[in-house]
Amino acid sequence: MTEKVIIDVDPGIDDSIALIMAMQSRLFDILGITIVSGNVDVHQGAKNASYVTRLFQRKIPIVKGAAKPLKIDYNDATDTHGKDGLGEVIFSQVDDSVNDINAADFIIKKLNEYPGEVTVFALGPLTNLANVIAKDPDALKKAKAIRIMGGAAKVHGNCSPVAEYNFWCDPHSAHIFFKQQYEHVYLYPLDITYKILLSPNHREFLRQINNEISDFIYQITRFYVDFHWREEKTLGCVINDPLVVADVMDNIVDFYRADVDVVTEGIAIGESVVHHHEKGVVRVGYKVDYQKFFDIFFRTIFPEEYEMYKRLVRKEML
Amino acid sequence: MRKVIIDTDPGIDDAIALMTIFKQKDVEVLGLCSVAGNKGIELTTSNASKIANYCQYPGKVYRGLYADIESVLKNEPPRIDKSSVVHGKDGLGDVDFPIDESNIADQSAVDFILETVKNNPHEVDLICLGPLSNIAMCIEKDLETMEKVKSIYTMGGGVHRGNVTPVAEFNYWFDPAAVNITFNKLGPYVPIYMIGLDVTHQVLFDMNEVAFFQFEGGEVGKLIAHMTKPYVETYWQNNKVLGIIIHDLTTVLAYLYPEILPPVKKANVQCVADENIAKGQCIVDFSGRWTKEKNVFVPMEIDVETCKKIFIELLFGKDVLQRYVDHVLTK
Numbered sequence: 342m343t344e345k346v347i348i349d350v351d352p353g354i355d356d357s358i359a360l361i362m363a364m365q366s367r368l369f370d371i372l373g374i375t376i377v378s379g380n381v382d383v384h385q386g387a388k389n390a391s392y393v394t395r396l397f398q399r400k401i402p403i404v405k406g407a408a409k410p411l412k413i414d415y416n417d418a419t420d421t422h423g424k425d426g427l428g429e430v431i432f433s434q435v436d437d438s439v440n441d442i443n444a445a446d447f448i449i450k451k452l453n454e455y456p457g458e459v460t461v462f463a464l465g466p467l468t469n470l471a472n473v474i475a476k477d478p479d480a481l482k483k484a485k486a487i488r489i490m491g492g493a494a495k496v497h498g499n500c501s502p503v504a505e506y507n508f509w510c511d512p513h514s515a516h517i518f519f520k521q522q523y524e525h526v527y528l529y530p531l532d533i534t535y536k537i538l539l540s541p542n543h544r545e546f547l548r549q550i551n552n553e554i555s556d557f558i559y560q561i562t563r564f565y566v567d568f569h570w571r572e573e574k575t576l577g578c579v580i581n582d583p584l585v586v587a588d589v590m591d592n593i594v595d596f597y598r599a600d601v602d603v604v605t606e607g608i609a610i611g612e613s614v615v616h617h618h619e620k621g622v623v624r625v626g627y628k629v630d631y632q633k634f635f636d637i638f639f640r641t642i643f644p645e646e647y648e649m650y651k652r653l654v655r656k657e658m659l
Numbered sequence: 660m661r662k663v664i665i666d667t668d669p670g671i672d673d674a675i676a677l678m679t680i681f682k683q684k685d686v687e688v689l690g691l692c693s694v695a696g697n698k699g700i701e702l703t704t705s706n707a708s709k710i711a712n713y714c715q716y717p718g719k720v721y722r723g724l725y726a727d728i729e730s731v732l733k734n735e736p737p738r739i740d741k742s743s744v745v746h747g748k749d750g751l752g753d754v755d756f757p758i759d760e761s762n763i764a765d766q767s768a769v770d771f772i773l774e775t776v777k778n779n780p781h782e783v784d785l786i787c788l789g790p791l792s793n794i795a796m797c798i799e800k801d802l803e804t805m806e807k808v809k810s811i812y813t814m815g816g817g818v819h820r821g822n823v824t825p826v827a828e829f830n831y832w833f834d835p836a837a838v839n840i841t842f843n844k845l846g847p848y849v850p851i852y853m854i855g856l857d858v859t860h861q862v863l864f865d866m867n868e869v870a871f872f873q874f875e876g877g878e879v880g881k882l883i884a885h886m887t888k889p890y891v892e893t894y895w896q897n898n899k900v901l902g903i904i905i906h907d908l909t910t911v912l913a914y915l916y917p918e919i920l921p922p923v924k925k926a927n928v929q930c931v932a933d934e935n936i937a938k939g940q941c942i943v944d945f946s947g948r949w950t951k952e953k954n955v956f957v958p959m960e961i962d963v964e965t966c967k968k969i970f971i972e973l974l975f976g977k978d979v980l981q982r983y984v985d986h987v988l989t990k
Contacts, residue, residue, distance in 0.1 A: 541870035545901045570874045574986045576867050658901050
């Protein structure tokens with residue numbers, strides 16, 4: 342049984358790796374990739390998604406959505422992801438996005454077509470989902486689950502001491518989304534995504550695998566690695582978004598229940614306020630098996646190199 | 660002040676070893692002797708000269724034997740170069756070093772070693788990072804003087820592994836006769852430490868560490884990351900490890916800080932000099948089956964973490980070491 346998914350995304354380096362994982366896994370029937378302005382603007386995001394799907398010769402509808410946040414000025418994250426969003430090595434020019442529908446309508450349409458069956462991965466700012474809510478507040482209730490990368494519960498943010506980028510970029514959309522109190526919402530905050538560190542050792546292994554996909558990941562992450570060392574003295578790069586995909590494949594995240602709200606103004610703008618209690622409606626990830634993530638990562642994307650991967654892990658090299 | 664002559668065949672790992680020992684304050688490097696090995700003598704001599712220039716080393720480079728000792732004694736041509744891939748085309752990972760060969764001396768390596776030991780009896784240590792051809796020639800010429808060497812640290816051999824053949828390590832395979840002359844004739848008089856592959860392979864700098872050198876090691880760190888690229892390929896192809904092993908560096912560190920070696924056993928060591936499949940193998944008789952006199956100290960273990968810390972502090976300084984501890988070691 343495959344799982345129907347819509348991937349709402351702003352690719353982005355780690356977003357692109359999430360797309361690669363989802364496409365390489367046999368588990369997912371990807372109904373569409375909806376694009377939101379975030380790491381890069383929606384037009385570049387569509388080009389990057391097109392580039393990645395073409396790597397796999399996959400025809401998946403790519404649908405553009407919101408060009409800017411609901412209420413505040415748009416700030417991209419090209420300092421982290423490069424001017425082109427893919428580490429300044431790809432500069433994708435191809436755009437396969439469809440013209441006849443926008444992201445919010447596409448999401449509503451698919452949720453109505455397959456009620457109770459579709460999982461929404463929200464890997465960028467939540468603007469497209471806020472637009473869905475504006476059009477039809479009940480639409481997202483028909484999702485099987487909504488899995489969001491965003492926020493920072495008990496760790497520092499990456500845009501301010503308290504704010505993570507996706508929520509900081511469009512705090513109003515995030516605020517509106519959590520106000521709906523939907524069931525089946527899973528939040529993957531920085532608390533756990535920080536642990537998903539693609540190290541120089543991993544990158545060297547990718548370089549040695551030496552196929553089109555490994556080269557792509559190796560090339561686009563160079564910029565990201567330099568950024569992480571310069572800004573955070575982290576050796577390697579954090580790849581947040583693929584964790585969401587990997588968790589659906591293999592349950593590697595532990596969650597607690599909480600209510601979540603997002604600050605929309607002042608110095609705490611974009612902060613996710615996580616109120617941890619038993620009756621909370623949102624499942625917030627707090628613990629992840631890092632080693633299992635990379636096991637899934639290599640097993641899924643590079644199945645023919647999986648034995649070598651395990652051997653390197655046994656030798657404590659990865 | 661410890662006095663040392665370094666016999667070397669640069670070589671990427673020789674280069675890193677030299678950069679490191681030049682930083683050690685209580686060691687006086689009396690001279691560099693070149694020897695054929697990783698590359699032919701012309702290239703190893705000019706490479707030694709380049710590294711000396713780069714490090715602003717004030718001493719001289721003394722040209723050594725053009726080939727293994729038996730070929731030299733028989734006036735035969737040098738061996739063909741066997742290691743072009745491992746060290747890049749020029750032997751130094753194809754890095755542009757400053758060229759100024761005015762630091763190459765007229766005196767030969769053999770004459771320089773003998774004269775220096777004669778003038779400083781029981782004071783001069785020898786660090787041998789390449790084949791032992793020069794040392795063996797010194798012994799053949801003047802054993803009495805060579806008995807007054809203070810100690811020898813030689814990179815080579817291996818008890819349980821090889822790197823040119825399943826059983827032979829490159830330096831000793833290149834000139835096995837020189838190994839036997841050195842170990843058998845000097846062993847009774849001079850403490851000889853054989854830093855073999857069993858030890859050097861424990862000190863793997865993985866790609867996280869190489870990235871760290873590149874980020875934090877300034878010009879030298881970038882140089883090392885660049886220069887060792889051919890090594891990364893070799894160690895992946897041959898050993899399936901992600902990183903680099905810098906044999907000669909480990910040898911230099913073992914000399915500088917012998918406390919990183921746990922108590923070391925002495926054994927009788929012989930190198931297979933016959934032209935057969937075991938050529939160059941280093942046979943280490945730990946259990947004394949041969950009942951021959953023990954001639955060489957053969958360490959089998961090394962304190963890897965301390966070894967790396969010493970290296971980083973020496974080459975890059977205290978601050979970089981602290982960042983290494985904070986951001987690499989603890990993660």
